[in-house]
Structures are given as C-alpha cells and as structure tokens.
Amino acid sequence: MRRPDAVLYQDAFLDRLSSGLESLLSEWGLGPGTEVELLTVSENATFIARDPARANPVILRVHRPDYHTVSEIESELAWISALRLSGAVETPALVPLVSGGHLASFEDGEDTRHVVGFEFMEGHEPDADAGLVPGFRLLGAISARLHGQVESWTPPAGFARKTWDFASAFGPEPLWGDWRAALGLTAEGKALLEQVCTKLERRLAAYGKGADRFGLVHADLRLANLLAREDGLGVIDFDDCGFSWFIYDFAAAISFHELNPIVPELQAAWLEGYRSVRPLGAEHEAMIPDFVMFRRLLLTAWIASHSETETAAEAGHAAYTDGTLEIARAYLEAAE
Structure with missing residues (x-):
C-alpha cells in the first residue's frame, strides 16, 4: 500500500525530483542546455526534457517508491516493447540509456527513485463529449488487439506485474487503500458499499479467471492516458498494467x-470496435456493470488515500463518494 505522505505533492518535493533528474540527464545523452519541466504528478511524476540539440523532447517518468519493484518496472517495459513490435498499439518507444538498458535512478533521502525515458508522442486527451464515441470504437479495437497479443505472447523469464482482482483491490492489504476511508462516507453509505462488495465477490468468483477472460491488461485506459491524433489513437502510461479481467479495460476507460x-453509447462503440477484432460473448458483456462498479470502488479508495492530489480535487473529493453511492444503488438494484 502507498505510504501516507502528503508532502509528496509539495513544491519542495517536486524541486527535489527536478534536481535529481538533472543529475541524470547525461544518462540519455541529453546535453547541459536541456530544460526540464513537470508535466503531471499523481503517483509518479512525469517530466518533459527539451534538449536544443535533439529534434524531439524526451518524457521522463520518475517512479514513486514502495510500489513497483525493479522487476515489475522492467516487466512493464518488456511488454511495451513486445506490443510495439507486434503493432498491437501505438505507444511511445522507450529511450535507452547511453550505457544500455532503460532504467536509471537517483537517491532521494532514504528512497531510490527509478526513472524511465520515453519518446515524445503528439496528441491530446480526448474530450468527454459525444465526439468521443468514434474514439471508443477505436479504443475497443485497440483493447482487443492488446488482449490478443497477450494470449499469443510468452513473457520473458521473471516477468512480474501486480494482480487486480477482488483480493488485491478490497482485501486486507488493498493496493490503493481502503474504500471505507472514503471522504464523506456515512455509516449508511458504508453499509451500502459492504453489500456491493458481497455481490461483487460472489459474481467475480462465479465468472472465474479462465484464459479467455483473465490475463495481462493495461488496467488504466482512461482518457488521460489516451492521445487523440488525426491518424488514430495513441496509448500511454502502462504503469498500472497487470493481471486482471479483460473487460476491466473498458471499466477503466470510463473512469x-x-x-x-x-x-451507454461509449459502451456500444467499444464493444463494436472490440468485436471487429476478436469475439466477445454475451457472458463477458454481461459482466460490464460488475467491472464498472469494481473500478469505481477502487478509485474511491484511491481518492481517499490520495486526497492531496490534483486528480482527487478534480474528482470532487466527497462528491466523488456520493457518485459512487449512486452507482452502487443502481448496481444492487439491477437484476442478475
């Protein structure tokens, strides 16, 4: 579980990361005139490095401590490379270190910060309006190609990524924190969400983890991790990729x-795009509400444990919990 450490998002912390990055720039062959600018910070901090001597900038992702191991980060990079080789998805290439490999690091107090470089990719986050429907048709096809690549790919020895299932999300040591700490959650709301957990656990267990429904997924295909371009749709940020149900990728997409x-239009478009690439039976489609509820409850826990972040503020803090309860009521009332 992430350390409760609100100071991670203060200016002094970000200045420290910038300084650490500047000490590593030569690792990617970036010159002394390189300018480093923060792009986003949520869990990881992502910077853009512009070297006047290079045609394109480099994106540098500084990993948070106490989350992914070195093996897990290297496994993510191995999958990205395999996906690019297969042509399954448009995603930025890794920028290798001058010395070889892809992982650099610097010391930050008692922590070691791992850093990975990616090529810059043009595009913008899609807008959440009716114009998004064609994009979700593309995203469905991309998701299907991702899942197809997983079924035919043999990961390298030592491949390790986290699992996103009921136990890891809502068990005794939840990866993103306990939803019971949700902002503004009343006793009545807690009782409602306990009912949701009971139903979710039962339905997920019945659905099972067969090879036709459970495997390596992106796990965070939300709008912030998509790059809309004239020639298609790019996908970035595989940091949360792991083992889960394939349909979970749709639930993450509407986060x-x-x-x-x-x-409903987005779902229909996603399914149409998905089925244009590979089959998806009614049994799997019927589980979409379960995975939407699963993801929403997982994000409710994340916001509670990351209340200091810009993402939590944009979600509305306690208002997000209210929305979760609205979705929960509809989920519990739906016929099985």
Missing part, C-alpha cells in the same frame, strides 16, 4: 465519467 449520459 471518472461513469455517470455521463453518453456512457
């Missing part, structure tokens, strides 16, 4: 927009 009236 923070579950109550948007266009979601």
Whole structure:
C-alpha cells in the first residue's frame, strides 16, 4: 500500500525530483542546455526534457517508491516493447540509456527513485463529449488487439506485474487503500458499499479467471492516458498494467465519467470496435456493470488515500463518494 505522505505533492518535493533528474540527464545523452519541466504528478511524476540539440523532447517518468519493484518496472517495459513490435498499439518507444538498458535512478533521502525515458508522442486527451464515441470504437479495437497479443505472447523469464482482482483491490492489504476511508462516507453509505462488495465477490468468483477472460491488461485506459491524433489513437502510461479481467479495460476507460449520459453509447462503440477484432460473448458483456462498479470502488479508495492530489480535487473529493453511492444503488438494484 502507498505510504501516507502528503508532502509528496509539495513544491519542495517536486524541486527535489527536478534536481535529481538533472543529475541524470547525461544518462540519455541529453546535453547541459536541456530544460526540464513537470508535466503531471499523481503517483509518479512525469517530466518533459527539451534538449536544443535533439529534434524531439524526451518524457521522463520518475517512479514513486514502495510500489513497483525493479522487476515489475522492467516487466512493464518488456511488454511495451513486445506490443510495439507486434503493432498491437501505438505507444511511445522507450529511450535507452547511453550505457544500455532503460532504467536509471537517483537517491532521494532514504528512497531510490527509478526513472524511465520515453519518446515524445503528439496528441491530446480526448474530450468527454459525444465526439468521443468514434474514439471508443477505436479504443475497443485497440483493447482487443492488446488482449490478443497477450494470449499469443510468452513473457520473458521473471516477468512480474501486480494482480487486480477482488483480493488485491478490497482485501486486507488493498493496493490503493481502503474504500471505507472514503471522504464523506456515512455509516449508511458504508453499509451500502459492504453489500456491493458481497455481490461483487460472489459474481467475480462465479465468472472465474479462465484464459479467455483473465490475463495481462493495461488496467488504466482512461482518457488521460489516451492521445487523440488525426491518424488514430495513441496509448500511454502502462504503469498500472497487470493481471486482471479483460473487460476491466473498458471499466477503466470510463473512469471518472461513469455517470455521463453518453456512457451507454461509449459502451456500444467499444464493444463494436472490440468485436471487429476478436469475439466477445454475451457472458463477458454481461459482466460490464460488475467491472464498472469494481473500478469505481477502487478509485474511491484511491481518492481517499490520495486526497492531496490534483486528480482527487478534480474528482470532487466527497462528491466523488456520493457518485459512487449512486452507482452502487443502481448496481444492487439491477437484476442478475
């Protein structure tokens, strides 16, 4: 579980990361005139490095401590490389170190910060409006190609990524914190979400983890991790990739927009795109509400344990919990 450490998002912390990065720039062959600018910070901190001597900038991702091991980070990079080789998805290439390999690091107090470099990819985050429907058709096809690549790919020895299932999300040591700490959650709301957990656990156990439904997934295909371009749709940030149900990728795609009236259209478009690449039976489609609920409850826990972040503020803090309860009521009322 992530350390409760609100100071991670203060200016002094970000200045420290910038300084650490500047000490590593030569590892990627970036010159002394390189300018480093923060792009985003949520769990990891992502910077853009512009070297006047290079045609394109380099994206540098500084990993948070106490989350992924070196083996897990290297496994993510191995999958990205395999995906690019297969042509399954448009995603930025890794920028190797001058000395070889892809992982650099610097010391930050008692922590070691691991850093990975990626090529810059043009594009912008899609807007959450009706114009998103064609994009979700593309995203469905991309998701299907990702899942197809997984079924035919043999990971390298030592491949390790986290598992996103009921136990890891809502068990005794949840990866993103305990939803029971959700902001503004009342006793009545807690009782409602306990019922949700009971139903979720039962339905996920019945659905099972067969090879036709469970495997390596991106696990965070939300709008912030998509790059809309004239020639298609790019996918970035495989940091949360891991083993879960394939349909979970759709639930992640509508993160923070579950109550948007266009979601049924987005779902229909995603399914159409998916089925244009590989089959998806009614049994799997019927589980979509379960995975939407699963993801929403998981994000409710994340926001509670990351209340100091910009993402939590944009979600509305306690208002996000209220939305979760609205979704939960509909989920419990739905016929099985």
